[in-house]
Amino acid sequence: MDRRLFLGTFGYPAAAAVLGVSLPSFGRSAAEIARELSSYAGGPDAAATDEAYWGQVGQAFTLDRSMVNLNNGGVSPSPAFVQEAMKRQLDYSNSAPPPHALWRVLEPQKEGVRARLAKQWGVSAEEIAITRNSSESLQICQLGIDLNPGDEILCCTQDYPRMRTTFQQRARREGVVVREVQVPVPAENDAAVLELYRQAISPRTRLMLVSHMVNITGQILPVRDMVSLARKRGIPVIVDGAHALGHFDFKLSDLECDYYGVSLHKWLFAPHGTGMLYVRRDKIKGLWPMQAAEEKLDDDIRKFEEIGTHPAANFLAIGEALTFNQAIGFDRKEARLRYLRDWWAKRLARHDRVRLHTSLDRRFSCGIATAQVEGIDSLELAGWLWDKHRILVVAIKHPEFQGIRVTPSVYTTLEELDRFCSAMEVVIRNGLPS
Numbered sequence: 001m002d003r004r005l006f007l008g009t010f011g012y013p014a015a016a017a018v019l020g021v022s023l024p025s026f027g028r029s030a031a032e033i034a035r036e037l038s039s040y041a042g043g044p045d046a047a048a049t050d051e052a053y054w055g056q057v058g059q060a061f062t063l064d065r066s067m068v069n070l071n072n073g074g075v076s077p078s079p080a081f082v083q084e085a086m087k088r089q090l091d092y093s094n095s096a097p098p099p100h101a102l103w104r105v106l107e108p109q110k111e112g113v114r115a116r117l118a119k120q121w122g123v124s125a126e127e128i129a130i131t132r133n134s135s136e137s138l139q140i141c142q143l144g145i146d147l148n149p150g151d152e153i154l155c156c157t158q159d160y161p162r163m164r165t166t167f168q169q170r171a172r173r174e175g176v177v178v179r180e181v182q183v184p185v186p187a188e189n190d191a192a193v194l195e196l197y198r199q200a201i202s203p204r205t206r207l208m209l210v211s212h213m214v215n216i217t218g219q220i221l222p223v224r225d226m227v228s229l230a231r232k233r234g235i236p237v238i239v240d241g242a243h244a245l246g247h248f249d250f251k252l253s254d255l256e257c258d259y260y261g262v263s264l265h266k267w268l269f270a271p272h273g274t275g276m277l278y279v280r281r282d283k284i285k286g287l288w289p290m291q292a293a294e295e296k297l298d299d300d301i302r303k304f305e306e307i308g309t310h311p312a313a314n315f316l317a318i319g320e321a322l323t324f325n326q327a328i329g330f331d332r333k334e335a336r337l338r339y340l341r342d343w344w345a346k347r348l349a350r351h352d353r354v355r356l357h358t359s360l361d362r363r364f365s366c367g368i369a370t371a372q373v374e375g376i377d378s379l380e381l382a383g384w385l386w387d388k389h390r391i392l393v394v395a396i397k398h399p400e401f402q403g404i405r406v407t408p409s410v411y412t413t414l415e416e417l418d419r420f421c422s423a424m425e426v427v428i429r430n431g432l433p434s
């Protein structure tokens with residue numbers, strides 16, 4: 001029987017089972033895929049190297065495999081059923097009168113997503129706001145804490161440029177002073193990093209920003225210790241978790257921080273334009289929202305969601321993305337991402353001309369790493385990888401170092417990483433063709 005007719009006649013998953021083949025997720029529910037993935041019995045170490053399992057995970061995505069996407073740190077594709085859930089909600093909000101569908105039906109359903117996010121990361125639902133991205137979450141905190149002229153803010157030269165820009169604008173507008181520490185690349189001594197921050201704190205320091213994972217190197221910083229250092233001095237710490245949450249396994253409650261901002265369209269694979277803000281219960285009242293909210297919401301985390309009319313569809317589909325991740329298991333995902341990073345980074349690190357700007361020690365990194373080929377311009381290298389091989393990486397040119405940032409994801413195959421390594425080895429041996 002014609003394969004397509006067979007599938008159409010007998011139903012997609014049933015037919016796939018009869019044929020003994022794995023198929024992309026179209027038409028299969030999140031629950032079905034979740035059941036399949038979560039029935040896997042292996043622990044993180046066994047799972048990390050199980051290509052068949054990750055092949056199954058990869059089929060949940062709708063990828064164009066003629067290209068190799070090694071920039072999953074920028075923004076990630078969503079699995080098909082996440083995209084489908086979003087489209088369903090969007091269709092519904094256009095089919096019923098939108099004021100009813102959007103505001104009465106869909107918007108209140110966000111509460112379910114809030115509760116699930118809170119449970120996953122070990123905090124209260126009353127501490128979680130659903131936002132559009134890390135930029136929004138973090139700027140709510142960066143701009144919402146009152147400061148006086150001359151007050152000091154402490155951050156790092158490797159924090160995300162938009163977050164540094166936000167503080168620099170405050171400096172121009174309000175006369176606050178921004179101080180920046182410079183963290184070693186890579187940094188393999190937490191005590192030394194803490195000491196850098198400790199020395200940079202002055203009697204005028206009123207606010208700190210810390211990246212949980214540095215976006216240009218994948219460096220994991222000792223956030224919990226930094227929070228504790230600052231708290232002893234009465235300094236609030238905003239944690240930039242854009243690359244950490246959903247990437248490696250931890251609970252927000254473990255960090256004991258006051259403010260944590262993250263994008264969910266990176267490592268949670270949620271729809272583009274989704275993010276989350278955690279604010280510790282007793283800090284909500286003292287933090288101004290970016291868009292004004294009524295006084296009665298002063299003590300309510302939902303005041304940070306007062307952004308006017310917006311689609312509910314992408315926020316609700318966060319639920320499907322969470323289900324997908326929980327089915328894989330955050331510990332297995334972390335182990336796989338580290339395995340993929342080691343696969344390419346250890347092979348390239350054998351060459352004398354290659355410098356890794358990321359520690360391979362599991363305490364300091366996970367799925368992201370940045371490498372430099374000595375004597376090769378990183379921008380030109382990234383351009384060549386794309387033009388010649390359709391391999392996407394990010395060129396990093398920072399005053400302190402340069403390199404290409406490589407970020408595989410759960411759907412990346414070893415064959416794709418081998419293609420990347422082989423292309424790199426041509427350049428390492430022969431240089432870039434002129």
Ligand SMILES: Cc1ncc(COP(=O)(O)O)c(C=O)c1O
Pocket residue numbers: 073074133134135136159160162163211213214215240242243263
């Ligand atoms: C460390 C860090 N913070 C903040 C952001 C901003 O994220 P978004 O553009 O999703 O708001 C990024 C984006 O890459 C990032 O890497």
